[in-house]
Amino acid sequence: MLHGRLKCYQLAMLIAKAMPNLISRWPRGYYYLTDQLKRALSSIVLNIAEGNARTSALERKRFFNIAMGSASEVSSIMDIALAYHLIDQAQFSFYQDNLLQIYKMLFKLN
Numbered sequence: 730m731l732h733g734r735l736k737c738y739q740l741a742m743l744i745a746k747a748m749p750n751l752i753s754r755w756p757r758g759y760y761y762l763t764d765q766l767k768r769a770l771s772s773i774v775l776n777i778a779e780g781n782a783r784t785s786a787l788e789r790k791r792f793f794n795i796a797m798g799s800a801s802e803v804s805s806i807m808d809i810a811l812a813y814h815l816i817d818q819a820q821f822s823f824y825q826d827n828l829l830q831i832y833k834m835l836f837k838l839n
Contacts, residue, residue, distance in 0.1 A: 732781040737796075737834035740827050741773045744803075755815050762815075766806045772799035773831065780838075793835045800835070804828045 732738050748770060752763045773796050780792025807824045810816045816824075 732778040735777060735781060735834075735838075737831045737838070738774065738777045738781075740831050740834075741770070741777060741796075741800075744824060744827055745770055745774055751816065751820065755810075759813075759815065762806060762809065766803065769799045769802040769806065772796065773803065777835070790839050793838050797832055797835045800828050800832045 748766065752759075752766065755763060776792045776796035776799065780789045780796065783789045783792060804825060807816065807821055807828070811818070811821045
């Protein structure tokens with residue numbers, strides 16, 4: 730499908746593919762955070778795909794805005810993960826840099 734050509738979709742999938750390895754190392758007791766992270770990350774990917782399939786500019790914008798909100802949510806979960814020492818600074822920077830790029834691309838697509 731055409732959404733696979735979007736750089737923001739590719740970056741979101743890069744993060745999605747890296748996430749299981751990252752969260753599998755988190756200690757027990759953080760299920761609520763991993764669950765929220767998985768749902769927010771899935772929302773980015775799914776809303777980019779669905780928005781790109783819409784023919785109405787207004788509908789595209791709505792789905793891309795939802796994806797932007799989900800990218801912000803994942804970013805804030807990474808803030809929490811860093812504060813809880815679940816990730817190190819290098820991991821934090823990797824995710825934040827890519828999430829910012831996704832956000833900027835979606836903003837331009839609006």
